[in-house]
Amino acid sequence: MSSVRVELGSRSYDILIGSGLLAQPASFACVARARASALVVSNTTVAPLYADRLQASLQPHYARVLRCVLPDGEQYKDWQTLNLVFDALLAQHCDRRSVVYALGGGVVGDISGFAAACYMRGVDFVQVPTTLLAQVDSSVGGKTGINHPAGKNMIGAFHQPRLVVADSEVLRSLPRRELQAGLAEVIKHGAIADLEFFAWLEHHLDDLLALDAPAVAHAVHRCCSIKARIVSRDETESGARALLNFGHTFGHAIEAAMGWGRWLHGEAVAAGMVVAAELSVSLGLLDRQILSRLRELLLRAGLPVQVPALPVARYLDLMRVDKKAEGGTLRYVLLDALGSARLAAAPDALVTEALCAHGALAQADA
Amino acid sequence: MSSVRVELGSRSYDILIGSGLLAQPASFACVARARASALVVSNTTVAPLYADRLQASLQPHYARVLRCVLPDGEQYKDWQTLNLVFDALLAQHCDRRSVVYALGGGVVGDISGFAAACYMRGVDFVQVPTTLLAQVDSSVGGKTGINHPAGKNMIGAFHQPRLVVADSEVLRSLPRRELQAGLAEVIKHGAIADLEFFAWLEHHLDDLLALDAPAVAHAVHRCCSIKARIVSRDETESGARALLNFGHTFGHAIEAAMGWGRWLHGEAVAAGMVVAAELSVSLGLLDRQILSRLRELLLRAGLPVQVPALPVARYLDLMRVDKKAEGGTLRYVLLDALGSARLAAAPDALVTEALCAHGALAQADA
Numbered sequence: 001m002s003s004v005r006v007e008l009g010s011r012s013y014d015i016l017i018g019s020g021l022l023a024q025p026a027s028f029a030c031v032a033r034a035r036a037s038a039l040v041v042s043n044t045t046v047a048p049l050y051a052d053r054l055q056a057s058l059q060p061h062y063a064r065v066l067r068c069v070l071p072d073g074e075q076y077k078d079w080q081t082l083n084l085v086f087d088a089l090l091a092q093h094c095d096r097r098s099v100v101y102a103l104g105g106g107v108v109g110d111i112s113g114f115a116a117a118c119y120m121r122g123v124d125f126v127q128v129p130t131t132l133l134a135q136v137d138s139s140v141g142g143k144t145g146i147n148h149p150a151g152k153n154m155i156g157a158f159h160q161p162r163l164v165v166a167d168s169e170v171l172r173s174l175p176r177r178e179l180q181a182g183l184a185e186v187i188k189h190g191a192i193a194d195l196e197f198f199a200w201l202e203h204h205l206d207d208l209l210a211l212d213a214p215a216v217a218h219a220v221h222r223c224c225s226i227k228a229r230i231v232s233r234d235e236t237e238s239g240a241r242a243l244l245n246f247g248h249t250f251g252h253a254i255e256a257a258m259g260w261g262r263w264l265h266g267e268a269v270a271a272g273m274v275v276a277a278e279l280s281v282s283l284g285l286l287d288r289q290i291l292s293r294l295r296e297l298l299l300r301a302g303l304p305v306q307v308p309a310l311p312v313a314r315y316l317d318l319m320r321v322d323k324k325a326e327g328g329t330l331r332y333v334l335l336d337a338l339g340s341a342r343l344a345a346a347p348d349a350l351v352t353e354a355l356c357a358h359g360a361l362a363q364a365d366a
Numbered sequence: 367m368s369s370v371r372v373e374l375g376s377r378s379y380d381i382l383i384g385s386g387l388l389a390q391p392a393s394f395a396c397v398a399r400a401r402a403s404a405l406v407v408s409n410t411t412v413a414p415l416y417a418d419r420l421q422a423s424l425q426p427h428y429a430r431v432l433r434c435v436l437p438d439g440e441q442y443k444d445w446q447t448l449n450l451v452f453d454a455l456l457a458q459h460c461d462r463r464s465v466v467y468a469l470g471g472g473v474v475g476d477i478s479g480f481a482a483a484c485y486m487r488g489v490d491f492v493q494v495p496t497t498l499l500a501q502v503d504s505s506v507g508g509k510t511g512i513n514h515p516a517g518k519n520m521i522g523a524f525h526q527p528r529l530v531v532a533d534s535e536v537l538r539s540l541p542r543r544e545l546q547a548g549l550a551e552v553i554k555h556g557a558i559a560d561l562e563f564f565a566w567l568e569h570h571l572d573d574l575l576a577l578d579a580p581a582v583a584h585a586v587h588r589c590c591s592i593k594a595r596i597v598s599r600d601e602t603e604s605g606a607r608a609l610l611n612f613g614h615t616f617g618h619a620i621e622a623a624m625g626w627g628r629w630l631h632g633e634a635v636a637a638g639m640v641v642a643a644e645l646s647v648s649l650g651l652l653d654r655q656i657l658s659r660l661r662e663l664l665l666r667a668g669l670p671v672q673v674p675a676l677p678v679a680r681y682l683d684l685m686r687v688d689k690k691a692e693g694g695t696l697r698y699v700l701l702d703a704l705g706s707a708r709l710a711a712a713p714d715a716l717v718t719e720a721l722c723a724h725g726a727l728a729q730a731d732a
Contacts, residue, residue, distance in 0.1 A: 079445055083445070086514055090514060090516040090517060093686060118484075118522060119521065120520060121511060121519075121522045121523055121524055121602070122523070122524065122602070143487065148452055148456060151456060153487075154456060154485070155452060155484045156486075157483065157484060157487055157488070158488065236487070320459060
C-alpha cells in the first residue's frame with residue numbers, strides 16, 4: 001500500500017493506493033464515527049460487485065451503514081439522480097455528522113460529492129473510485145457536480161473528500177473500454193506535467209492494458225502525485241489547475257454534441273487532446289513530432305484520435321458555453337513540450353483548422 | 367449611510383445601510399467588472415418595483431445587466447425555481463466572472479446565493495435585501511439554500527456575498543405583515559445577544575412599525591453588527607452561530623407542518639421563540655418574567671405567540687429532521703437571561719409541555 005497526501009491546510013487528506021484495500025476496515029479508520037451514519041452511494045453496475053464488501057469494512061466504524069443505488073451512466077448525472085441521494089439521507093434522518101461514501105466511477109463520485117457538499121450545507125465524504133479514470137483523476141481534488149442540458153459540470157461545488165481509497169483489485173471487473181478511457185487521463189498527466197512518466201507509459205502501456213499490478217499501482221500513484229501537487233497550489237482553479245483540463249474543452253464539446261454518455265469522458269478527452277496538440281503545433285508552440293507521439297500512444301491504448309464528423313460550427317458553439325470562456329474569450333490548454341502545458345487564447349480560424357484536421361466537417365461540407 | 371464590516375479574512379465584506387442606496391451607482395462600485403455580466407434575480411412582486419432602479423445603478427459597472435424573475439413565495443424555494451436561475455445564466459452565456467444580484471427577501475436571497483454558489487462551482491453574488499427580515503438577518507452570513515419536501519433549508523451551501531446593500535427606502539413598499547415578520551428577527555437579536563437593544567426595542571417599537579427612518583436604520587445597523595460579530599467567529603455554525611437559530615427549531619416545524627409559505631418565516635420564529643423561552647423557564651434557566659417581556663413585545667409587534675393547534679407529536683417528528691439534530695439528540699437554543707443564549711438538550715417531556723403550553727395539542731386531544 002502506498003499513499004499520496006493532498007496538502008490543503010485543514011482540508012488535507014490522503015489517497016491510499018493498493019490491492020485489496022476495500023476489504024480492509026483499517027483503510028477507513030481515519031473517518032470512523034461511532035455515533036453517526038455512513039451512506040454508501042453506488043450505481044446499479046458497481047453496487048452488486050462491491051457494495052457488500054465496502055459496507056462490511058465500514059460496519060465497525062459507524063452506528064449505521066446505509067446504501068443508495070443510482071442508475072448507471074453519464075446521462076443520469078443530473079438533478080433527478082442527485083435528489084435520490086438527498087432523499088436517502090433525509091429518509092434515514094442522516095445528520096451533519098454523517099459521511100457519504102462514493103463507490104463507483106466519476107459520475108458516482110461527482111454526484112455523491114456534490115450531494116455531500118449541499119446536504120445540510122456540507123457533510124463529509126470519502127471517494128472509493130472503482131474505475132481507472134476515477135482513481136487517477138476525478139476522485140482527487142474536490143471537483144463535484146452535475147450536468148445541465150446546456151453544458152457539462154455547469155452546476156457543482158469544490159468539496160474535498162476526507163479520504164480517497166483506490167483499490168487496484170476492483171479494476172479487474174472494469175470493461176476494457178472503460179479501462180482504455182481511463183488511460184486517456186493517465187496519458188494526459190504525462191503529457192502536461194511529466195515527460196519521464198510519458199516515456200514510461202510508452203514502454204509500459206501493454207502492462208497497463210493487461211492490468212499488471214505493479215504497473216497499475218505505479219501509474220495511479222504517479223497521476224495522483226501530479227494532481228495532488230497541482231490541486232494543493234490552486235484548489236479552485238484560478239491558475240495552474242486549469243492545465244489539468246488539457247483536451248477537455250474539445251472533449252466536453254464532443255460529449256455534449258453526441259449526447260452525454262455516448263462517448264466515454266476519457267474517449268472524448270483523447271480526441272480532444274489530439275486537437276489541442278494540433279492547435280499547439282499550428283500556434284508554433286509545439287513540435288509536430290510530439291503530436292505524433294501523443295497520437296500514437298492514444299491509438300495504442302485503443303482510444304479515438306478523431307472527433308466525430310460534425311460541423312465545426314457546432315463544436316465552436318458548444319465550447320462557448322464551456323466554463324473556461326472568460327469575458328467572451330475562450331482559452332485553451334496547449335502544450336509547449338511533452339510534460340509542459342500553458343493556457344492561452346487562439347484565433348477561431350486556427351481552432352477551426354485544428355478541428356477539421358482531426359475529423360470535424362468544414363462549413364462547406366456541412 | 368452607515369456600514370458594518372463582516373470580517374472573514376479574504377471573504378470579508380461590507381453591509382451598507384441607508385436610504386436611497388439602490389438608486390446610487392456608487393453603492394455597487396466595489397463589485398464593478400467592466401467586462402463581465404451582472405444578473406439581477408428578483409421575484410414577480412419586487413421586480414416591478416425596484417429592478418429597473420437597480421439595473422440602472424449597475425449599468426455603469428458591467429458589460430451587460432440581465433434580469434431573471436422568479437415566482438414569489440417560500441413554496442417556490444425549491445429546485446425548479448433554482449433551476450430558472452441556472453437556465454438564465456446559461457442561456458446568456460454567463461461565465462465565472464459574472465455577478466449575481468439577489469433583489470428581494472430571504473427566499474430570493476437564499477435561492478440566488480445558492481445558485482451563485484453552484485454555478486460553475488461558484489460565482490460572486492451581492493445581496494440587495496428588500497424586506498426587513500432579509501436586511502437584519504438572512505442577507506448576512508452566507509447561508510444559502512433551498513427546501514426539500516422533508517425539511518427546510520436541507521440543501522444549500524455557505525457562500526458569502528461580496529457586498530450587502532440594505533436600502534431603508536425600499537421597506538416603504540413592504541406589506542405590514544412582512545414588516546411585522548421582520549420585527550421577529552429584530553427582537554430575536556436583542557433577546558439572544560443584546561439586553562440594551564432589547565430595552566431600546568421596547569421603547570421604539572412603534573417608531574419601527576411607523577418606519578421612522580432613523581429608528582429603522584438604528585435597528586438594521588444593530589442587528590447586522592450582532593450577526594456580523596457572531597458570523598465572523600463561527601462562519602459554518604460549529605458553535606456560537608447556532609444561537610442565531612433561537613426560535614427556529616420550533617419555527618421550522620411550524621412552517622413545515624402548515625406547508626411552506628402559509629406562515630411567514632418571522633411569524634413562525636416568533637411563536638417558536640415563545641416556546642423556546644418557555645422551555646428555558648421550565649429547565650430553570652430563565653426567569654418567567656423575561657418570557658413575559660418577550661411575549662409582550664412580540665404581541666405589540668402584531669406577531670403570533672401561539673403555535674398552530676396541531677398534535678405535539680407532529681412537531682416532534684418534524685423537528686427530528688431539523689438540521690440541529692446531532693447523533694439523534696435535538697439541541698435547542700435556550701435563553702439564560704435577556705441578551706444571553708446557549709445551546710442545550712432538553713427532555714422530550716419538557717419540550718412537549720412547552721409546546722402544549724403555547725398552542726400544540728397534547729396526544730389526548732388529538
